[in-house]
Amino acid sequence: MTESSESIRSHSIENARHEPQGITYAGYLSLDALLNAQNPRSDQHDEMLFVIIHQTKELWLKQILHEVALAQSLIRAGNLVPAYKSLARVSRIQSVMTQSWDILATMTPADYLRFRGDLGSSSGFQSDQFRRLETMLGLKDPRFLRFHVERSEAHAALVAAIEAPSLYDDALRQLSLAGVPVPEEVLNRDVSQSYEPHEGVEAAWLEVYRNTEKWWPLYQLAEKLVDLDDALLTWRHKHVVTVERIIGRRQGTGGTDGVGYLVETLKRRCFPELWSLRTKL
Numbered sequence: 001m002t003e004s005s006e007s008i009r010s011h012s013i014e015n016a017r018h019e020p021q022g023i024t025y026a027g028y029l030s031l032d033a034l035l036n037a038q039n040p041r042s043d044q045h046d047e048m049l050f051v052i053i054h055q056t057k058e059l060w061l062k063q064i065l066h067e068v069a070l071a072q073s074l075i076r077a078g079n080l081v082p083a084y085k086s087l088a089r090v091s092r093i094q095s096v097m098t099q100s101w102d103i104l105a106t107m108t109p110a111d112y113l114r115f116r117g118d119l120g121s122s123s124g125f126q127s128d129q130f131r132r133l134e135t136m137l138g139l140k141d142p143r144f145l146r147f148h149v150e151r152s153e154a155h156a157a158l159v160a161a162i163e164a165p166s167l168y169d170d171a172l173r174q175l176s177l178a179g180v181p182v183p184e185e186v187l188n189r190d191v192s193q194s195y196e197p198h199e200g201v202e203a204a205w206l207e208v209y210r211n212t213e214k215w216w217p218l219y220q221l222a223e224k225l226v227d228l229d230d231a232l233l234t235w236r237h238k239h240v241v242t243v244e245r246i247i248g249r250r251q252g253t254g255g256t257d258g259v260g261y262l263v264e265t266l267k268r269r270c271f272p273e274l275w276s277l278r279t280k281l
Contacts, residue, residue: 041118046111053104054124060097061129064090068136068167075170078177080217087224094231101235101242112246125261128154137228137270138166138195165191168271171225172201175218180204197272206277225271236265 026032037055040047067086074083124130126147134141140162148155165173169191176182183200205222208215240262249259269275 042115044115046107047115091227098235101238132161135161138168140194202273229270
């Protein structure tokens with residue numbers, strides 16, 4: 001055996017000593033469980049696409065919630081700059097989720113109607129993870145709790161998110177701690193209620209945007225929040241277009257007004273003053 005071959009063999013043996021034994025790619029990723037989680041209820045070809053698109057969105061939502069939770073903990077501790085990374089990652093994930101509507105749109109109305117009846121009353125309207133994301137961003141609505149009573153962990157997680165300060169509440173607290181005047185009634189509001197815009201908060205953010213060098217970390221935080229809201233609105237708009245393309249103005253499977261309901265969601269803003277201030281700059 002040459003010196004080179006011996007060196008390679010020794011290196012391989014040394015590496016093997018430091019590698020966890022018995023862990024494979026499939027095992028690490030639980031691929032058997034993951035790839036057997038698709039259970040179409042019909043024999044229609046396109047139902048598999050429908051299932052995978054929605055399951056993939058739920059996986060991305062899980063990661064988004066993971067990132068938003070970290071960002072909140074960092075912001076609450078006053079570590080604004082490290083929080084930017086998680087917030088930027090969320091925006092990138094949102095872009096991927098929005099693009100996935102284009103894949104679903106390859107399914108024609110005729111394709112969808114062949115298995116729509118098999119969905120029963122199930123609907124993306126009932127996604128507990130999406131409702132938890134909205135809640136963590138400040139769009140709180142306890143009416144959605146009734147859809148998750150039978151899933152105790154999901155129900156408890158949504159309740160906890162409703163009762164906790166939102167990402168925007170945390171940002172406003174840091175705005176105040178930095179010395180920018182924020183109305184006391186906003187800082188001490190009932191955080192279980194959906195956030196309502198306030199002129200005093202708009203004035204506070206205007207101070208930041210008019211003097212960006214002085215308030216640079218807060219200014220960058222604000223823009224990261226706008227990125228999230230922008231991406232969420234883009235996702236909602238693409239959702240509306242995709243649904244109308246596939247089912248027109250039919251009622252949604254979950255009992256909503258379908259496209260009509262989705263259009264109404266386009267009016268929602270998680271961080272309203274960060275939008276309204278732009279007119280006054």
